[in-house]
Amino acid sequence: MSKTSKKSSGLSSDKNWWRQAAIYQIYPRSFADSNGDGIGDLKGITSRIPYLKSLNLDAVWLSPFYPSALADGGYDVDNYRDVDPKLGTLADFDEMLAGLHKVGIRVFVDIVPNHSSNLHEWFKEAIAAEPGSPARNRYIFRNGRGTNGELPPTDWVSHFAPSAWTHESVMGGKHNQWYMHWFAPEQPDFNWDNPEIEKDFLKTLKFWADRGVDGFRIDVAHALKKDLSEPLRNLNVFEGLDERGNKGKGIFADRDDVFKIYREWRKLFNKYNPPRVAVAEAFVHPERLPLYASTKTLGQCFDFRFIETPFEAGAYRIATQEAIELAAKNKSSCTWTLSNHDQIRHATKMGLNPAVNRRDWMLSNGTSHPLDVEAGIANALAATLYILALPGSTYMYQGEELGLHEVTDIPEKAIQDPQYLRNNKVDKGRDGCRVPLPWTTSGKSFGFGSGGAHLPQPQWFGKYSVEAEEKEPHSPLAIYRKALELRKSLQTKEEIKWHKTKDVSVLHYARPNGWHCITNFRSQSYPMPKGEILISSQPLVDGRIPAGTTVWFKK
Secondary structure (H helix, E strand, O other), rough: OOOOOOOOOOOOOOHHHHHEEEEEOHHHOOOOOOOOOOOOOHHHHHOOHHHHHHOOOOOEEEEOOOOOOOOOOOOOOOOOOOOOOOOOOOOHHHHHHHHHHOOOEEEEEEEEEEOOOOOOOOHHHHHHOOOOOHHHHHOOOOEEEOOOOOOOOOOOOOOOOOEEEEEHHHHOOOOEEOOOOOOOOOOEEEEEHHHHHHHHHHHHHHHHHHHHEEEEEEOOOOOOOOOOOOOOOOOOOOOOOOOOOEEEEEOOOOOOOHHHHHHHHHHOOOOOOOOEEEEEEEOOOHHHHHHHOOOOOOOOOOHHHHHHOOOOOOHHHHHHHHHHHHHHHHHOOOEEEOOOOOOOOHHOOOOOOEEEEEEEHHHHHOOOOOOOOOHHHHHHHHHHHHHHHHOOOOEEEOOHHOOOOOOOOOOHHHOHHHHHOOOOOOOOOOHHOOOOOOOOOOOOOOOOOOOOOOOOOOOOHHHHHHHHOOOOOOOHHHHHHHHHHHOOOOOOOOEEEEEEOOOOOEEEEEOOOOOEEEEEOOEEEEEEOOEEEEEEEEOOOOOOEOOOEEEEEEE
């Protein structure tokens, strides 16, 4: 039975609430700090529920808040059914959940099923156990190559290290085997060929669903199943980490047998009223996305195409049409997103010349090429209004409603992300979008907490704080609030109709209820069509739409 009563909350019983929802991602450690230790926490989120309500959201998604040593920002989980003591308690979680439900906001939690942390009780048991034991069979242990097993079992590579294998001696093991990790060595991969793993994750999903959680974001959903048949296959230098295009038969990503797991999860989700929702994070070939979003599996899958689609009319139209057609294949809904905790903030992307190598630009602390700060924010707002008017779910990342740019100049000694620390420092990493939010125009941590912030905040943050933007009727925050409020009236048939324009840099589409969305991407200006203007991402100039502007209007 749920720990929170839907009857006493502001939630509807509509089982399709998720199809056109506005969902806001919270990175808990960087959202709000209630106790002054420099780390955001659950009570901090609870204290900001009025702010979240003011955004007119349908749901929030919490990145991991579980016990973790933070080898990878919380995605190295020590215990899947508890709260990190630095972030609070289960009682704090229940209080937060009830508070969000009371104001009509549902809650997604992050599930990390591909790997645990090296501090998980199962991995500690595995390291201490004999080869071939049930404890080791929960993970992927193998003998090494070479005369004395001194070489990794295969050439498999990791996202955060040259090899996907670490010798167990690094973790205190004494049996001369290697264990597999697709990410950091502190994130050993589970052996999903072991039925015990599936049974335990069903227990975890039920634990949170019974507490009242409404949905789950599934981390690295495409990587659970690997080809562990002996002898293990090598990848080859051309295949590397990216197995897209292998049509379900790769070595450790997007294998067809992963869907058996998700069919069992769907059976569990459907036992609740309304059914629990799940969205897959799956970096797979677009043609494979519907398999994860099937009504018989997870139901929805992130479509990340807009994260890398250049802010150009032709590219946006193609991406929009392809995504709508893909979602229709399995009667799912589209998932639009421009930012998340793994990406450079989209205001920054859209303020850089597209030809700039963003990795090198980040490594230069943002000094190698000029950033057009104002154009980036204008383009980002135009892009946001463009996707918010589309049918489907929109997933937003904390701080984008403030027009925040990426923090590029974090000193090396303050960097936390293993993407930088473990990859020979060839990529600045993701800390720049995880810097704690600015709530006030001044103060030690701009209102984040009384004890400072776990990542350094730049001085320019005050200008983009909630306090500063509350006073500005045309601020990014004001535009987000109004757009998200208006969007609730857009929940109609999930289709659009394209309208011709007289400029290749301008897109115009309409929804079935008479709402229109027009975006001027690059044209110097464009005449505003006749109709009642509902919202504009920038003011019109002499009745014309300037470049980098989206307008919603009604005929």
